[in-house]
Structure formats: structure tokens, C-alpha cells
Amino acid sequence: MAGAEGSCRVTHTTAEPTAEPSSHPWQVHFAREPLLDRDGLLCAFETLPRVVARASVAQYAGAHAKTHADGSQPDDNIAQNRALIEAFGAPALRAALTDHPAWLDVTRELLLDDVLLRVPADRVMLELPPGIGADPGLLARVVKLHGKRYRFALDHVTQADESIAKLLPYADAVKLDPRGIAPALLPKFASVLKAAGKILVALGIETPAEYERAHALGFDRFQGYYFAKPQGGARRASAPRQALLSLLRLLASEPTVMQLEAELKLNPVLVMHLMRLANSSSFGLGRKVSTLREAINATGTNRIARWTQLLLYADGRKISLEDDPLLQLAATRARFMELAAAVLPEAGPAEEGAAFLVGVFSFVDAVFGGPLGQTLDALRLARPIRAAIVGREGVLGRLLDVSEALERADWAAVDAACATLAPLDAGALAALALAAGQWAGTAERNAEAEGLARIED
Numbered sequence: 001m002a003g004a005e006g007s008c009r010v011t012h013t014t015a016e017p018t019a020e021p022s023s024h025p026w027q028v029h030f031a032r033e034p035l036l037d038r039d040g041l042l043c044a045f046e047t048l049p050r051v052v053a054r055a056s057v058a059q060y061a062g063a064h065a066k067t068h069a070d071g072s073q074p075d076d077n078i079a080q081n082r083a084l085i086e087a088f089g090a091p092a093l094r095a096a097l098t099d100h101p102a103w104l105d106v107t108r109e110l111l112l113d114d115v116l117l118r119v120p121a122d123r124v125m126l127e128l129p130p131g132i133g134a135d136p137g138l139l140a141r142v143v144k145l146h147g148k149r150y151r152f153a154l155d156h157v158t159q160a161d162e163s164i165a166k167l168l169p170y171a172d173a174v175k176l177d178p179r180g181i182a183p184a185l186l187p188k189f190a191s192v193l194k195a196a197g198k199i200l201v202a203l204g205i206e207t208p209a210e211y212e213r214a215h216a217l218g219f220d221r222f223q224g225y226y227f228a229k230p231q232g233g234a235r236r237a238s239a240p241r242q243a244l245l246s247l248l249r250l251l252a253s254e255p256t257v258m259q260l261e262a263e264l265k266l267n268p269v270l271v272m273h274l275m276r277l278a279n280s281s282s283f284g285l286g287r288k289v290s291t292l293r294e295a296i297n298a299t300g301t302n303r304i305a306r307w308t309q310l311l312l313y314a315d316g317r318k319i320s321l322e323d324d325p326l327l328q329l330a331a332t333r334a335r336f337m338e339l340a341a342a343v344l345p346e347a348g349p350a351e352e353g354a355a356f357l358v359g360v361f362s363f364v365d366a367v368f369g370g371p372l373g374q375t376l377d378a379l380r381l382a383r384p385i386r387a388a389i390v391g392r393e394g395v396l397g398r399l400l401d402v403s404e405a406l407e408r409a410d411w412a413a414v415d416a417a418c419a420t421l422a423p424l425d426a427g428a429l430a431a432l433a434l435a436a437g438q439w440a441g442t443a444e445r446n447a448e449a450e451g452l453a454r455i456e457d
Contacts, residue, residue, distance in 0.1 A: 028084055029052070031408070036223075041319060042324065042325040044100050045102055046105075078113065085119060095442075104125070127152075134167050152173075157175065160189070168198075177204050179204060227366075247308050260296055274304065312367055331440035332433070332440040337403060403433070
């Protein structure tokens, strides 16, 4: 099994869900934030947990007091640690990570709690927060866990103090926020840590310029959403993408099979991908589709449209879809929008049908550059879809806002949004986001997304 940062993939078997005690006072919501490597590929997720009270801690303590031989009551930290580790090991989160390694913030209390040992060492990078200290007790625990092959990252390091010096020998990675370190000191700081053999992670990278600077300084990992911003030509509109736009415009007009066939014949690359899609196991036709017209009829315009929409974001390189960060983000957001709209009573059939489109087209400026509204106009999207993306109008606009909040683990914004998204609450929204991440991350194996092959620019 690969280590937590040794490669971009972790293999594991799927365990059965752990039954959670009905009187458990804590529930855990997770968000994910991607980490990219120097090649711009998705190689890990930081898992961002939120532990919230579900019932009275006193009730839980009273019900479980007998579990302590000395009669003492379990405290909040013990109960929260147990809830967090149970949730971290649950199938829903593991599926949403789609075999990518997980990075997890740990508190001092969790680090010292043996419940942490339930997490296999090769599935996680443990992040030690700033201020955790390095007293003899904590350092001894780190040394013991290090001996059990647990790996550590020092989080939000801004200066080389005594605690950092003591913990550094046991850390595989160091996370730095370039904006929090004096520009004159950052190159030397990065150079010293690289010379010590540490994986350097740049935090808060939100623009291509910030990425280029950190990349030039030798950082190994990049955390932030710079890859979803216009890249100044790096993702210029290639001929295949222009072909996809033409195909999308035609699909929006409810074309006949003959019209669709004629458009596809202009682009042999798209024909190849469609034939692969039509012959995938998801259709179960029992025979091989051999003509373009058969492929169109077998696939259907709705599925062709969804396939085309996601292909807009495919990286031109021959990489796995699971490692393509922009496609993963767009597909996850689109699927989340679709799942959430299906639950909301105020979202009628029109909103449900448009939800996926709002999510998937909310990133088109990252591909084509230029003003977002101008690109949306070129796609000839219906006004409610455009209004939701540009002006955040209506229920779809609110879902788009909450999707962005979940991507950044902005739980205060998620809570605020829930006031207008009943019956969805923060826990339900987080669960839908994990389900959407699983759907997007298993695209090459997912029946609905089968055939999302690479388009080479």
C-alpha cells in the first residue's frame, strides 16, 4: 500500500460502516480541499472536519459512565475524538477521497488519544497546528507515532522557533503561507526546508501569479483554487474545445439525429470518444455499437450533453480524470447542485434540470478566459442559468453560493445559507458534497460518466 504522500494514490479495501451509538452527542461534517503537485495534478485532499453537538454531552456521559473502571465521566474531548475518528474512517469520506491520500488536522488532545490508532498510518498525513508546542509529553507521543509509521506535516509555519526545531526531524512536510512570511525571508526559509528533505506545501494559493512564484521557489504542493481561475492562455480554447462549444450549442436546440451526426462527423476526436461511451458497460446493449448513428441513439442526447459539458474541463495531457483538478472540481460542483436541487421543495422540474448546468458552467472562464458573462452568452444558456451563475439569483444561485462555501469549509456561510434551503441543513449539504465528490472522482468507472476520455489539445 502506498504511503500518504509517497504517491498520488492509496489503495485500500472498503470496510463496513461502523454503527454509531444513538446517544452519541457529536456529529462530524467533512469538507475537502485539494492539494496539487508541481505538475498541476491532484495528489491529495486536506479533510476539513467540523464537529458539532447533536445531543447533551451530559446525557451521553451518564449513559456510558460504566465504561470507565474508576467511575469517571468521559469528557467532551474523548467523545469528540471518537466521533471524528469514526467519521474519518467511514465509507462516505473514503469514497469521496477517491483513493487520494488524506491530510488531517489533529489537536493536541487527539494526538494523545489512542483512538487515533484506529486510522491506518498509510492513509493519512497528520497536520500539527501552530501552537501545539513541543513539551516532553507531546514530543514523546510524536516520536512513538512516528515509530509506528505515522507521518506529520507542520501546519502554517511562519518562523523557525524552538518548537518547530524539535518537531522538524519527525515531519515529512511543512506548510507555509507565502503571504504570512516576509518576501525577503521566504526564499531562504524555503531553501533551508528543502535542503532538510521536507515536502513544502504552499497555502492559500488563489491566483496563477501566486502559484508561479511558489513554484519557482521549489514548493512541492499547492493548496488553493488558483487552478480554477483564468490561466492567461495556459488553458486557451483549443480546436477540440471550440468543437465542444459548437456541439453544445447544437444540443441546446434539440437537434435531430441527422443534425447531431453531421456535427460530430466534423470532429473525428469526438466521434472516437462517443463510440467509447456508447460501447461502455453502462449501457448493457449486449452488442458492439459500430456506427455513429447507433452510438447517438444508444447514448441519447441528454447523456451526450453531460459528457460534452464535462469534457470542456479535461486537461490536454494524458492524465487520469481522477487527477485532473479542474474537471474534478467542476464535476463535483455540478453533481452537488443536481443532488441538492432534487431535495428542495422550491426547486421545480426546471430548476432540477438546470442545476447541473449551473454547476458545470460556473468555471468556464477558467477554460476560455475573458469575461464570464461573455462566455456564457456564447453558450446560449437559458436566462435563469446565466442569472444564477453571474448574479447568484434564485434557488440555484443560493446553491451555487453554498457549494463554494463547502469547497472552502466556510461553515458559517453554510449555516447562513441553510436558513433559506430547508429541509437541507449543514450535515445534509456536507453529505451531498461528499457523494458528489465520489461521483466525480470515479468518473472513469462511473456508469454515467463512462467514456470521458482525454481530449488532446
